[in-house]
Amino acid sequence: MTTHNDEHLGELLRLLPPAPAAWVTAAQELPLARVQLDALVERAEVDAAFRASVVADLEMAIRASGVEPSPVVVEHLRKLLSR
Amino acid sequence: MVVAQDVEPSDADLVARCRRGDRDAWDALVVRFSRYVYAIATQAFRLPQHDAEDVFQDVFTKSFERLGSLRSDDAIRPWIGQLTRNCCLDHLRASGRIVLVEEPEDRAADDAIARLDEAITVRESLEHLGEECREVLDRFFCRDESYRTIGEELGIPAGTIASRISRCLGHLRADLEGRNAAAPPSSGQVTT
Numbered sequence: 170m171t172t173h174n175d176e177h178l179g180e181l182l183r184l185l186p187p188a189p190a191a192w193v194t195a196a197q198e199l200p201l202a203r204v205q206l207d208a209l210v211e212r213a214e215v216d217a218a219f220r221a222s223v224v225a226d227l228e229m230a231i232r233a234s235g236v237e238p239s240p241v242v243v244e245h246l247r248k249l250l251s252r
Numbered sequence: 253m254v255v256a257q258d259v260e261p262s263d264a265d266l267v268a269r270c271r272r273g274d275r276d277a278w279d280a281l282v283v284r285f286s287r288y289v290y291a292i293a294t295q296a297f298r299l300p301q302h303d304a305e306d307v308f309q310d311v312f313t314k315s316f317e318r319l320g321s322l323r324s325d326d327a328i329r330p331w332i333g334q335l336t337r338n339c340c341l342d343h344l345r346a347s348g349r350i351v352l353v354e355e356p357e358d359r360a361a362d363d364a365i366a367r368l369d370e371a372i373t374v375r376e377s378l379e380h381l382g383e384e385c386r387e388v389l390d391r392f393f394c395r396d397e398s399y400r401t402i403g404e405e406l407g408i409p410a411g412t413i414a415s416r417i418s419r420c421l422g423h424l425r426a427d428l429e430g431r432n433a434a435a436p437p438s439s440g441q442v443t444t
Contacts, residue, residue: 173425175418182378182393184371188290192308196282199309200316201275 195241202242205234210249224250260379264325271319282312285329287394288372289336296364297340303347307339314339329372333365377427385420392417 199206209230213220223230227246231238261269261277266284269277289311293304314335322331341358378386387406391397392413403410 173428175421178374178421178424178428179393181367181371181374182389183396184295184368185287185291185375186394186396188286188308189305192290192305193282193286196286196309196312197279200278200313203313203316 191241195245198239198241199245202231202236202245205236206231206242206246206249209234209246213250220250262326263328267319267322267325267328270316278316281315281328285332287375288329288368289332291368291371292333292336292365293340296337296361296368297344299340299343303343307336307343310339310343311336329369333369337361337365373431374424374428377424377431380427381420381423384416385423388413388416389420389424 209223213223223246227243228238231242231246236242261280263284266277266281270281286308289308290304293299293307294301299307311332315332318335322328340361378389381389388402391402391405392399397405399410399413402408402413408416
């Protein structure tokens, strides 16, 4: 960095707007839940009855796998199951 | 000089705490680098929001999983930058939008990332300022809020905001110049 005039500082500050808050929350929560959710989805892919029970009550399925079913986690599981 | 009352933990402190399973440290680390990752995906690689969100989550998941492989806790910023770059390229390749790595577009992305690196250095200095300056500069430049909105939100006369911004930019400049004078030359190979 060579010059620090006001215009240049302003331009650089403008380059870093906040990321959407929901993305940040998800990034904070999902890595911790990832292993359990992946296992849950993997089982749902090969066990139709299990998949039906998961889809019927996502929150309960998440809780049963040992993860707190926050809205972000529930939404992520919904997305994974719809792929 | 307006100086922050609370001292932010260093990148290395945050990384060390994350490795010990400190949930609060992980939350703080995500917040600290969220703008950087977002900007690389949306500005350097111009990904649409939906794709940028996938990359964003992928970067932080991989960061969480691979934190143990980071050679130096101080190197988290370039490490995350490189990880984000790789995730963006993987995403573009998977979607068939690029075939080769060393295309002119890719060099343009690297130039944009270099500029974002400069921006994040300024951002770090912003975090050293007091709450009053952090808020007004962030709202005006990063969140693109009007004088009127800033005045209403912070409870200060809109007519004083321009002078406050100018004064705070002066503090920011002083902090940056102090840091540049004290900083050792940077180096380092980054592996992700």
